[in-house]
Amino acid sequence: MMKLLMYLLRYKGATQECLIDIILPGTKRNSSCLLPILFTIVSTLASLTQGHSQENILTLEQVFDIVRRYHPVAKQANLIVDSAEANRLSAKGGFDPSFYISNQQKTFDGKNYYFYTNPELKIPTWYGIDFKAGLEDNGGDRLTTEATKGRSSYVGMSLPLLKNLVTDRRRTTLQQARILVKQGEAVRRNELNNLLFDAATAYWNWVREHQVYKVTTNVVSINEARLQLVRRSFFGGDRAAIDTVEALTQLQNFQFMASEAQYRWLAAGLELSNFLWLENEQPFQLPANVIPDTAWSVVNVHQHPVPSLENALATAKSTHPKIQTYDQKLQVLEAERRLKFQSLLPSLNFNYNFLNKGYEPWKGVGQNVFENNYKYGIEFGLPLFLRQGRGEYKGAKIKIQATDLQRDQATLEIENKVRDYFNQVVTLRTQVKIYEDAYNNYLRLLRAEETKFSIGESSLFLLNSRENKVLEIRQKLLELKTKFFKSLVAVQWATGNLK
Structure with missing residues (x-):
């Protein structure tokens, strides 16, 4: 313990006489040495004991985990994907087999005019061919001449030969729904990326x-101890009364x-609390x-x-969710353009x-x-x-061109954000090194x-000025x-990879 005390006192600038004065018992006390020695002990103990209360550590990764799990915006972003999945399921319904049955009967004035019973099964396919099979049970005194009397059956198909052969509204809707699921995932990632950055x-x-x-x-704790020591030194006749005022003024400034x-x-804790939620949508x-x-704080920044x-830059261009959103929007519009092109073709079914x-x-069937x-x-x-078809097709191409321009602009903005924050990182690393050196130099001056103050060659005003500068540089x-x-x-946010 004595060796530790000697080291601390030498580090704080105590003279050899002061060291002898406090170590050797029975030696006549030098009041000019007492002030820096006690001040050293108090400030050292204050810095050593600070932070030993029961405290819980909150890391950035823990904040991210809470935001991902419980934040309402993150949950809303997940609903975007769920909604797109629901739309895809609905679009698949266009290819569901369907069963219909038609039953008509007419009896008037005691006469059986007709009765028709026609169940039918339709099976649509991806390639535009619709298969069907049905039964007929027709009869009556005045049956239409096109209907086959009695029981009959059929197996058939319908096939577009020009318009709607390559694609049609049903196939286009399902294609777009599948793309929109991917787009919904990109939107979710983009929302989460922005939320985590905030x-x-x-x-x-x-x-x-x-x-x-x-x-x-x-600093307040240190200056409280300094004020008490200056007052004791004043009452011992070693300091002027104005030094107590100077010490009090410095303390009040630091207290403020x-x-x-x-x-x-x-206030910053309240701002952070906006992102901290518990289960069941309960704020924390x-x-x-x-x-x-x-x-x-102990990381060597430079x-x-x-x-x-x-x-x-390569990561941002290939994986940024905002750019992917535009890519998928272009795919949706391209599918719409192919569909609009069908309007330029004659229909032949x-x-x-x-x-x-x-x-x-x-x-x-084999015959x-x-x-x-x-x-x-x-x-x-x-x-x-073909005015309607030409107008719709031209409008689809214009939408693609406009979206291409939007994508190019968004890509440029994202690349510039990456460059800006990269330059900021490099600049800050240099600035931290400069200020670390400046802080150490100002600390040496303090x-x-x-x-000098301990041996009476400086004033409390100059000491306080040095201390103020050290605090300013430290902050x-x-x-x-x-x-x-x-x-x-x-x-990481600018590249779109906070997730």
């Missing part, structure tokens, strides 16, 4: 304000700064015993690895039914389908001016001023270091 910004603001509060409260720092820390309020992780700009007596639709027991039809149509250094780590997160 949470990280609030977290690092909270970290900075907490560190400033710790520094100022520690500590109060302001505490308010800013609590940060308690006073929760403090941020301080592992970052040797900390930074991401490669080329890799960050072929229908064929193979007929059989009785309820045996498959009987005789020549155009020899006997068949029904077929061909429909042809062509708008003479220690030298303390030594600026904390701000730069937290900005550096926030900028690292910002680079």
Whole structure:
């Protein structure tokens, strides 16, 4: 313990006479040595004992995990994907087999005019061919001449030969629904990317304000002890009365700064609480015993690895969810353009039914389908001016061009954001190194001023000025270091990879 005390006193600038004075019992006390020695002990113990209360650490990754799990915006983003899945399921319904039955009967004035019973099964396919099979049971005194009397059956199909052969509204809707599921996932990722960045910004603001509060409260403790020691020195006749006023003024200034720092820390905690939720949509309020992780404060920033700009730009262009959203929108519009092109084609539809007596639709299927027991039809149509088709097709192409331009603009903005935050990281790393060196130099000046003050060659005013400058540089250094780590997160956000 004695060796530790001697080391601390030498580090604080105590003279050899002061060391002898406090170590050797029975030696006449030198009052000019008592002040720096006691001040050293009090400040050292204050710095060693601070932070030993029951405190819980909250890391940035824990904040991210809470946001991903419970934040309402994250849950709403998940619903976007669920909604797109529901739309895809609905679009698949266009290819569901369907069963219909038609039953008509007419009896009037004692006469049985007719009765029709026609169940039918339709099976649509992806390639535009619709298969169908049905039964007929027709009868009556005045049956229409087109209907086959008695029981019969048929198997048939309908096939577009020009318009709607390559694609149609049903197939296009399902294609677009599948693309929109991927787009919904990209939108969800983009929303989560932005949400996590906002949470990280609030977290690092909270970290900075907490560190400033710790520094100022520690300075308050030191200056409270200094005031008491100056007063004792005044009563012992070693200090002027004005020194007590100077020490009190310095203390009051730091007390005000500590109060302001505490308010800013609590306000930053409230801002961070906006991103902290519990299960069942219950908001969470940060308690006073929760403090941020301080592992970052011992990181050597100017040797900390930074991401490669080329890799960050390549990642942003290939995986950024906002760019992917535009890519998928272009795919949707391209599917719409192909559909609109069908409007420029004439319609030519072929229908064929193979007929059989009785309820045996498959009987005789292997025979020549155009020899006997068949029904077929061909429909042809062509708008003479094609103005509607040409207008819709041109409009679809314009939408694609407009979306292409929007995608190019969004890509440029994202690339510039990546470059900006990368430059910010590099700049902050340099600035932190400069301020670390400046802080160490100002700290040496403060220690030298303390030594001069202890031997009566300096004033409390100059000591306070040195201390104010050290505090100012310390706060600026904390701000730069937290900005550096926030900028690292910002680079990740700009590439779209916070998830």
